[in-house]
Amino acid sequence: MATSRRCWQCDRPLRVTARTDMRYCGTACRAKARRRRLRWKKEFAAEMIATSMAHLQDRVGRRCPSCGVWFAPGVGIRRDARYCSPRCRTAAWRARQHASSAAQPLRQAVTSSRTGDGSGAPTSG
Numbered sequence: 001m002a003t004s005r006r007c008w009q010c011d012r013p014l015r016v017t018a019r020t021d022m023r024y025c026g027t028a029c030r031a032k033a034r035r036r037r038l039r040w041k042k043e044f045a046a047e048m049i050a051t052s053m054a055h056l057q058d059r060v061g062r063r064c065p066s067c068g069v070w071f072a073p074g075v076g077i078r079r080d081a082r083y084c085s086p087r088c089r090t091a092a093w094r095a096r097q098h099a100s101s102a103a104q105p106l107r108q109a110v111t112s113s114r115t116g117d118g119s120g121a122p123t124s125g
């Protein structure tokens with residue numbers, strides 16, 4: 001395929017007279033591609049930092065959204081745990097229930113009839 005070479009930036013076919021190592025149809029496209037590459041590099045770096053931060057957080061621990069305490073999952077606590085203790089989990093669950101019932105008083109009847117199994121504890125979270 002002799003006509004397969006295209007500009008990397010605008011995807012237009014390159015001139016036949018173009019050098020074999022030519023990637024772009026012109027200087028404008030080359031500059032554009034360079035800017036795009038720089039931006040991509042920046043985004044890549046940001047993503048790298050975010051990923052390493054997540055890894056670090058996973059190792060060092062995470063913050064309980066209920067009481068704000070830092071805790072380390074894996075030491076007596078499930079790795080996917082969001083709260084430092086069952087107490088905080090229940091407190092957060094209660095607060096959520098309270099918020100939802102305050103926002104929609106009509107749903108209270110449905111909730112009370114559904115929590116009739118006696119457990120009353122969240123199954124997930």
Ligand SMILES: [Zn+2]
Pocket residue numbers: 007008009010011012024025026029
């Ligand atoms: Zn081009």
Ligand SMILES: [Zn+2]
Pocket residue numbers: 064065066067068069083084085088
């Ligand atoms: Zn907590």
